Structure formats: structure tokens, C-alpha cells
């Protein structure tokens with residue numbers, strides 16, 4: 001007893017000493033984390049409130065009527081942009097050409113491509129539908145109110161044969177297994193790094209949040225790829241015009257501070273629900289499409305068969 005007694009007491013004392021140390025360390029770190037989170041949350045909100053409203057940006061927002069939550073529109077303020085070359089490229093809508101789970105499934109590099117990327121649930125697939133779905137806005141890409149819906153790269157070719165749009169799986173939080181997420185992230189990275197026909201990357205941001213940490217993390221990667229990228233604020237129907245004007249101003253400031261390479265200064269605003277801003281975005285991307293002579297050189301048999309993916313496959317075989 002006399003030997004076990006002091007030993008037990010010593011062990012108990014050492015144990016409680018470590019417990020106190022551990023508790024104090026936990027308390028201090030958890031308090032600083034809490035402080036950081038709350039101050040950054042407050043910081044972002046108050047920074048937004050202090051951001052000035054540029055009357056030119058506000059005018060553009062009113063011109064596009066992008067903050068209006070009205071659905072099922074038949075007329076759009078920017079509809080006059082849907083003429084000439086823009087009409088020639090986009091008016092026939094598009095169709096799914098191929099889905100790719102891994103780099104081996106990527107289609108041949110033929111038409112110029114514009115890819116949409118962004119956090120999961122930001123509305124990439126919805127925007128693809130409103131751009132490529134044609135005037136009747138058919139639902140080509142699957143959309144759901146669940147982060148992690150798109151798990152494969154979707155290649156959508158325009159029926160005019162001038163270019164393709166690519167719907168990419170999102171980054172950040174997603175309801176999916178870690179291994180599955182890793183697989184699609186690797187495929188997306190391989191696509192962005194090696195694709196020669198990729199002409200522009202549209203980085204979709206939620207208009208309610210702007211650039212978030214997950215976006216910043218990915219922006220480091222985008223800068224290493226050779227492609228030019230452009231911000232698109234989507235879900236604008238969920239914010240008020242003055243808030244959107246401040247968001248755009250904040251992003252412009254960040255761009256002009258020189259933080260990003262290869263970024264385009266023109267920030268696009270859309271709502272894939274109301275389709276507002278879609279014509280302006282189509283007009284913006286039209287410059288990347290093939291010229292008629294270039295398309296002619298591909299010898300796509302578009303007129304007789306109508307099925308573009310088939311026409312492309314036949315042209316590649318011949």
C-alpha cells in the first residue's frame with residue numbers, strides 16, 4: 001500500500017495537471033477561432049455597407065433588370081443584342097455532345113470551348129440551360145438544389161456548329177464521398193491545364209456572397225492555367241440593386257489591385273432563373289466562336305442531318 005499509494009497520487013496529479021493544461025489550451029484556441037469567425041463575418045458585411053455605389057454600375061443593373069425576381073419573362077431589355085452574329089451562333093440552341101468522368105473521355109479538340117466553373121450550387125448547370133437551351137430554354141443539364149449534383153464534365157455543342165459550352169462539377173462543399181470528389185476535381189484540373197480549345201473560363205459567383213474563400217483557393221490554380229477567365233455574378237434575382245452594385249464595385253477593386261492575372265475586367269451579371277443578362281453574356285462570348293470560314297473548313301454536314309454531334313463525329317472520321 002505504502003508503495004502503490006504515492007504512485008497513484010502522483011499519476012492522478014499528473015493526469016489532472018495535463019487535463020488543466022489541455023483545457024486551457026482548448027479554451028484559448030476556441031476563443032480566438034470564434035473571435036476570428038465573428039469578426040470576419042462582421043467585417044465582410046460592414047465592408048460591403050461602406051463600399052460606394054458607382055452610378056454607372058447601378059445604371060447597368062437597371063438596364064439589364066437583373067435584380068428583378070419576376071419569372072417567365074417574354075421580353076428582355078437586352079434582347080436587341082440577339083441579332084446578327086450573336087443570333088447566328090446561339091439561336092439554334094445546343095445539345096449534349098459528351099459526358100466525361102475522366103480525361104480519357106474528353107472529346108477531340110475541335111470547336112472553341114467556354115467552360116463554367118464555380119462553387120457547387122452556384123447555378124452553373126442552370127446557366128448552361130439558359131444559354132444553350134435555345135429560345136425555349138430546354139433543360140439539358142441536370143440541376144438540383146443540392147451541392148454536388150454535376151459529377152461529370154458535360155460538353156454541349158451549339159447546333160450552329162460554331163462553339164461548345166462545358167459544364168464543370170463544382171468545388172467547395174458538396175454532398176458526395178471524398179473519393180468521388182477527389183476524382184472529379186482531378187478530372188477538372190486535367191481539363192483546365194491541358195485543353196487547347198478552351199478559350200475562356202467563366203467563374204460563377206453567387207451574387208449574395210461574391211468571391212469566397214473556396215473561390216480564392218481555386219483562383220491560385222486558375223492563374224497557373226493559360227486560359228483567360230471572367231467573373232459572372234449569378235442569382236442576381238436574389239439581391240437588391242444597391243447590394244449588387246456594391247458587390248461589383250468590390251470585385252472591380254480587387255481586380256484592379258492586380259491580385260489576379262489573366263482576369264477580364266468586365267464582370268457579367270445574370271439570373272439563370274429569369275434569364276436576365278443571358279443575351280449580354282452570349283454577345284460577350286460570340287467573339288470566341290469560329291468564323292464562318294473556319295467552320296466551313298471543318299466540313300460539318302449541318303444542313304442536311306441537323307444532328308451536330310453526329311456531324312462532328314462524321315467530319316472527324318473523314
Ligand SMILES: Nc1nc2c(ncn2[C@@H]2O[C@H](COP(=O)(O)OP(=O)(O)OP(=O)(O)O)[C@@H](O)[C@H]2O)c(=O)[nH]1
Pocket residue numbers: 119120121122123124125126127142143144145146147148149150151168169170171234235236237238270271272273274
Ligand atoms: N434564384 C435563383 N436560383 C438559382 C439560379 N441559378 C440556379 N439557381 C438554383 O440553384 C440551385 C443549384 O443550381 P445548379 O445549376 O444545379 O447549380 P450547380 O452550380 O450546377 O451545382 P453543382 O452541379 O452541384 O456544382 C438550383 O436549385 C437552382 O434552381 C438563379 O439565377 N436564381
Ligand SMILES: [Mg+2]
Pocket residue numbers: 124125126142143149150168169
Ligand atoms: Mg451542376
